[in-house]
Amino acid sequence: MTQSLLTRKLTIAEAFDSLMREPLPLRVTAYDGSAAGPEDAPYRVHIATERGLGYMMSSIDPDLGLGRGYVSGDVQVFGTHPGDPYEALVVLKKGIKFRRPSPLELVTIIRSLGISHLVPPTPPAEEAPSRVRRLFEGFRHSLTRDAEAIHHHYDVSNRFYELVLGPSMAYTCAVFPREDATLEEAQETKFDLVARKLDLKSGQRLLDLGCGWGGMVRHAAKEYGVKALGVTLSQQQAEWAQEEIKRQGLDDLAEVRFLDYRLVEEGDFDAVSSIGLTEHIGVRNYPAYFGFIEDKLKPEGRLLNHCITRANGHQPTKPGEFIDRYVFPDGELAAPGLLVSAVHDAGMEVHDVENIRIHYAKTLAGWCANLAANWDECVAEVGENTARVWGLYMAGSRLAFEENEIQLHHILAAKVGDDGSNGFPLRPTW
Known part of the structure; x- marks a missing residue:
């Protein structure tokens, strides 16, 4: 100057x-x-x-x-x-x-x-309270506060999500089998990759934690004959998922409940999938979370944990203020090594770790394209302010994945039997 x-x-x-x-x-x-x-x-x-x-x-x-x-x-x-x-x-x-x-x-x-x-002007109505103000909603990651955080992001409008996510209603990273694969093909590939990593077979039982609109639950039931239970803290997701399960005639195998995962009473599952939930539970709760999963699995039962991770352990686990207040209140991300250690410390054996970071950048590009193509209807459904939140955060997240600021990891693990058995063949089959 x-x-x-x-x-x-x-x-x-x-x-x-x-x-x-x-x-x-x-x-x-x-x-x-x-x-x-x-x-x-x-x-x-x-x-x-x-x-x-x-x-x-x-x-x-x-x-x-x-x-x-x-x-x-x-x-x-x-x-x-x-x-x-x-x-x-x-x-x-x-x-x-x-x-x-x-x-x-x-x-x-x-x-x-x-x-x-x-002097700060009054924030837009779409902004969640600050971390300090959220203390009045209960302790961080209490049942009440987690329910409010999920409600803030996921109970926007099922129709809005249909327009943005497409027919799959899958709000997690897809896996693109080819560069020119469609978003729907990639989401189908993701669900099938999870199923194959879990080695699902007809007659087995799957627990899907944070199941969203039930994509994994329906895929496991329809393609593998698995009896699948999904749980979500979003009532709108649960209602949509149950209607879709009924529409596809999968009532005898698939179920989605509006329920905190900590309140699931059943046990002895052959497999547990956690696709996009770990980001919401808090790093300090990893021991309890993976301990819960280990307790729900049969001996030799498998876990597939799919979650966004930090690129290294030096980055802060808490997100920036915009993401925390407008997108994922109370969300936290950790480096993959911390997650692997937490899974091991809970008594499970990690067999495979895969980074599919670039696939999330492509997934977000697809969602943004859908939002732009359906902009007028999206705005009519949720309002222009909310639509702008989604456009900004998804485009920003795409850039972060491309530049390796954040990653996406699959961690495949098994509950080891008393005799040391883990149920895995000598070489991977997926």
């Missing part, structure tokens, strides 16, 4: 530009009529209101401030579809390089933009 800028009032765009270490890669405009950055840039960020400026200035976490403004419509991004802002996020993430201003520069910026904008 030059000396002349220090002695005069800055426009909003000038203030933003002054914080850059490198030239802006996109156009920035604001409600005061100011602009900065290349006029011919393919993307433009527009700070449309004082509230949008307040969100950005008052938030310690830049992602949360920008996210609040974007969700509310007070900060707009042009040149990209709100259902799939991936390309714009790539430019923002790779091209926006902030520098640390001097104290005098900071005073100049605040004086120019108005100290009143440091």
Whole structure:
């Protein structure tokens, strides 16, 4: 920032530009009529209101401030579809390089933009309470608080999820057998890979934890003749899943219950699948979680744990503020080594670990494409703010998987019998 800028009032765009270490890669405009950055840039960020400026200035976490403004419509991004802002996020993430201003520069910026904008505006209604405020909803990962966290994300609208996820209603990473495979083919491949890793056979019993809309339960029953029980903390998911099970005539084999997994009373299962639940239970609860699973399995019974993981053990387990408040309240991620150790410490034997990170990037690209293609109906179903939350978080997550900030691991394990038997052949069969 030059000396002349220090002695005069800055426009909003000038203030933003002054914080850059490198030239802006996109156009920035604001409600005061100011602009900065290349006029011919393919993307433009527009700070449309004082509230949008307040969100950005008052938030310690830049992602949360920008996210609040974007969700509310007070900060707009042009040149990209709100259902799939991936390309714009790539430019923002790779091209926006902030520098640390001097104290005098900071005073100049605040004086120019108005100290009143440091007072946080009321957040959008779609925002969950902060971690501190959630303490009043019960202890972290208590039955009550977990139920509220799941309700916040999953009980949005079954129709909305149908439009975004497609016919499979599978809200977890797919496995693409080919580069040009459709999302539906990839989800079918994922469920079958899980079934083969678990070595499911007709007449066996499967417990699917955090079963969502029942995709794995139906696949195991229909394709393998397995008696499958799924549990979910989302009442809307359970109702949809039961209706689909009945529609497909699988009532004699498949069941989905609206139930916390900790309240499952049955035992002696041949296999347990946990597809996308571990992210919600909390790292400190891993011992209890995998201990619960070990207790529910028969000797030689198998576990397949499918979950998002950190790229290394140095990253924090808690997510950023935007993901925590708008997407997965109380969610936590750990490095795969911590999960493997927790499975071992619970008394099970780990046989295989597979990273399918790139497959999740492709899955998210498919979901964003669906959201963009069905944008008007999605907005009519859940409102534009909520639809923007999903577009932003899914496109951002795709970028994170592509850049190896997060990963997705399968961990296959078995309950060892008293005689040391594990039921595995000499070489993998899946």
